[in-house]
Each structure stands twice: as structure tokens, then as C-alpha cells.
Amino acid sequence: MKPTAKPEIESLLKAVALAQQSLLMLDYDGTIAPFRKNRDQAIPYPGISALVQAIMRCGRTRVAIISGRDANEIIPLLDVEPRPELWGLHGLQRLRPDGSCELAPLEQDTVDALSAADDWLHAQHLRGTAEFKTGSIAVHWRGLSESEAEEVCQRVLLGWKPIARHMNLHLLEFDGGVEIRAADVDKGDAVRTILSEMKPGTPSAYLGDDNTDEHAFEAMIGHGLSILVRPRYRATAAAVWLKPPGEVLDLLERWLQACDGDECSRETSWAVNV
DSSP states (O other): OOOBOOHHHHHHHHHHHHOSOEEEEEOOBTTTBOOOSSGGGOOOOTTHHHHHHHHHHHTSEEEEEEOSSOHHHHHHHHOOSSOOEEEEGGGTEEEOTTSOEEEOOOOHHHHHHHHHHHHHHHHTTOGGGEEEETTEEEEEOTTSOHHHHHHHHHHHHHHHHHHHHHHTEEEEEETTEEEEEESSOOHHHHHHHHHHTSOTTOOEEEEEOSGGGHHHHHHTTTTSEEEEEOSSOOOOSOSEEEOTTHHHHHHHHHHHHHHHTOOOOOOOOBOOOO
């Protein structure tokens, strides 16, 4: 099938081709890597790592991965050298390419609230479904039947909703789970920090798939292109919708061509514009 051109994408790539420096920010799970029941096996879609590596080696694009994972988990999965800038834990953690790491401190009230959330899981015999990270706890039900997932979700939220409400935590549902986390920092804060370090007018894009990426999409308004990556469309603050993996690969290929000076106006396989 011949693709449909997206004017926002075309404008972005033309700007990338003309600029000395551009910015590409990518969520990990669901955006450049498929979801896996075993999270340790969630390697990027074929071709993604090679394209990210090639874009970085051109030297004209700053690449940052912004994920809800611990940033250290992404390094062996992404397998890119030189290593890109990695932001983990929804922006709480910043792992620079030189290996130095910054971790925002947690307020004691947040630590106490997360401990209460953990106690609830223990009482419900659900700790085995949980992923414990600095500043958050995520419960996963990917791989369960619909009825089993709904039961786990209801049991978790029964205890977590009042904790989040009374102790100022964020409660976020994502594809295959729910997470309770510190309200101090989100992906939007990470995007704003990175943008503040770039020259005004730098061609920029953020790609993400989940509800946790909405803060990042909002932070991109007036600063660059926000792109929702999902097999099916959902309501979003993003300006453009792409389907993984093919349309994401196509974008990265054309981004690389733009960095090389070879970007041309050709028809592409972008999905219908939002």
C-alpha cells in the first residue's frame, strides 16, 4: 500500500536536513520495543537499534531515551554504541552517555506512601506481580486473561487509590498494568529539561505510546512534534499518530537521510493525521 504523506512529518524532516543540530526523544516500551511478558526480553524492533546508532554517529542529532524503566535496564536491551542519553523512572533518573547518573531525591512522605502501597500488595498476596523501582511500584498483568487482569486491577486500585489521593502520589494505568509513583517528576519535566539545553528553534520530536507519555506530549507544544506510537489510535495530546513498527522505522530511516543530507520529498507510509 502506498503511504500517505503527513505534512507535520515532512516539515520536521526538512528542518532536520537544514539544521546543524536536532533533537530526537524516544520512549522505550511500546514505542521502539514491543511489550513482552518477560520485560528482560523486550529488545527493540528489528532495525531500530541500528538506525538509532547511525543517527547518533552522524553527530547532528541528540538522542535521548525517556522511559518508566530504570535506565540501567535499557542499556543491554537497546545495545547501541555510543550509548544515548537515558532518562529512567519517568524522569527521576538521568544516566548520561559518560556513565554518570543523577537521581532526584525522594521526600520522606513519598517513601512512606510507597511503603504503604507495598504493604497493600503484601496483604493482597500480589507482590509477585509487582515491579519495584526507585520512586514507584508497578503491577503488571500482561499475559493474564481478561477476567484475571480485571480482578488484579480492582484489588490493587482498592488500596492504592486512597493512598494516592491522601499522600499525593500519581496513579497511572498503562497497557498491561498500573503504577503508583512519586508526583515530584514526570516525563514532561525530562522533556523540558532537555529542551532548555538546546538552542531555541532546534528541530525536535518526542515519540511515545502510553498515558505516561502525555506529560511529554504536552511539554512539546510549541517546541517540536509530538508523535503517538500505537497500533490503534486513542485520544491524545500528540500531534501525529504512527503505527509501530513499520512507520517508526520509516521515520527513523528518513531522519537518518536528513542528517546525511539525502532527505527528499517522497511518499511515505504515515498513518492518517490526527
